[in-house]
Amino acid sequence: MASVLVVGATRGLGAALVKEYASDPTAITYATTRSEGAPDGFPDNVKWLSGIDLTNQNVGDNLSSQLKGEKPLDVVIINAGRFMTEDFSESGGPNWNDELTMYTVSSIAPLFILHRLVHNDRLKAGSKIILVSSEAGSITLRHEKEGGGNYAHHASKAALNMVGKLLSIDLKEKGIIVSIVHPGFMRTEMTKGVGFDKHWDEGGAVAPEVAAKSLVEWTETLDISKSGEYWAPRGPHFATDLFE
Numbered sequence: 001m002a003s004v005l006v007v008g009a010t011r012g013l014g015a016a017l018v019k020e021y022a023s024d025p026t027a028i029t030y031a032t033t034r035s036e037g038a039p040d041g042f043p044d045n046v047k048w049l050s051g052i053d054l055t056n057q058n059v060g061d062n063l064s065s066q067l068k069g070e071k072p073l074d075v076v077i078i079n080a081g082r083f084m085t086e087d088f089s090e091s092g093g094p095n096w097n098d099e100l101t102m103y104t105v106s107s108i109a110p111l112f113i114l115h116r117l118v119h120n121d122r123l124k125a126g127s128k129i130i131l132v133s134s135e136a137g138s139i140t141l142r143h144e145k146e147g148g149g150n151y152a153h154h155a156s157k158a159a160l161n162m163v164g165k166l167l168s169i170d171l172k173e174k175g176i177i178v179s180i181v182h183p184g185f186m187r188t189e190m191t192k193g194v195g196f197d198k199h200w201d202e203g204g205a206v207a208p209e210v211a212a213k214s215l216v217e218w219t220e221t222l223d224i225s226k227s228g229e230y231w232a233p234r235g236p237h238f239a240t241d242l243f244e
């Protein structure tokens, strides 16, 4: 009986992951929401942890205390993310508070959550941590043709990649596996919200349910030999194909 936690589970990929895991009646599926109480439209067997906001510095303790007395987690997927656009122009340049939000959610809160989960024995040898990053955080895949801009969204994912690498080293002796992933280009509110829906067709964007299935399969086959590595279970798409 697998037990899984999806952090940032209300919409998009997170919601699809929760539904995928909860479709197995033997699985225990925990899911987080920022609001109080469970959101609508999910199977009854999902266990909601409420008031979990990754901009709150107590988020790790809060989450961990809501899991007190529960059995250790086999899988933790940190999926929450924010994308607010920025450019380098005089008037539309970087916004301090937007940057704080993006870096905090993407690359600071995950570490604090995992620190509390590990030290409160919510994870055990063989547990798998999946950090949902993005190919947007890859320096190698960034070329001039895609342009600059969107500093905090892209750079906060690059920072998350390093957090994952360092965590894999710190958690190695405990036998806890860390995988950093690009889930694929998806048709979600995130990409629509930044105007990327105009690239959905040519960029091969998939429904989040499709990417969720790939990520669940990826997680099943994962072992310690890949800990600390960055992978794209569905392959890269967006940056490589779209701007040729």
Ligand SMILES: NC(=O)c1ccc[n+]([C@@H]2O[C@H](COP(=O)([O-])OP(=O)(O)OC[C@H]3O[C@@H](n4cnc5c(N)ncnc54)[C@H](OP(=O)(O)O)[C@@H]3O)[C@@H](O)[C@H]2O)c1
Pocket (backbone or CB within 6 Å): 007, 008, 009, 010, 011, 012, 013, 014, 015, 033, 034, 035, 052, 053, 054, 055, 079, 080, 081, 082, 105, 132, 133, 134, 135, 182, 183, 184, 185, 186, 187, 188, 189, 190, 191, 208
């Ligand atoms: N979509 C893509 O093409 C794509 C590509 C590469 C990587 N990714 C990554 O995949 C992940 C999911 O993306 P998506 O497209 O499904 O995004 P989405 O539709 O915008 O959903 C984002 C999720 O994160 C939660 N979240 C945002 N800020 C939060 C906070 N401060 N505290 C707690 N939860 C918070 C949201 O909760 P609320 O409902 O409360 O806002 C929502 O459940 C993100 O990490 C994203 O960067 C996406």
Ligand SMILES: *[C@@H]1O[C@H](CO)[C@@H](O)[C@H](O)[C@H]1NC(C)=O
Pocket (backbone or CB within 6 Å): 050, 051, 052, 061, 062, 065, 066
């Ligand atoms: C978690 O945070 C929420 C929102 O701030 C709060 O309502 C709740 O009491 C906190 N729970 C715990 C166990 O700290």
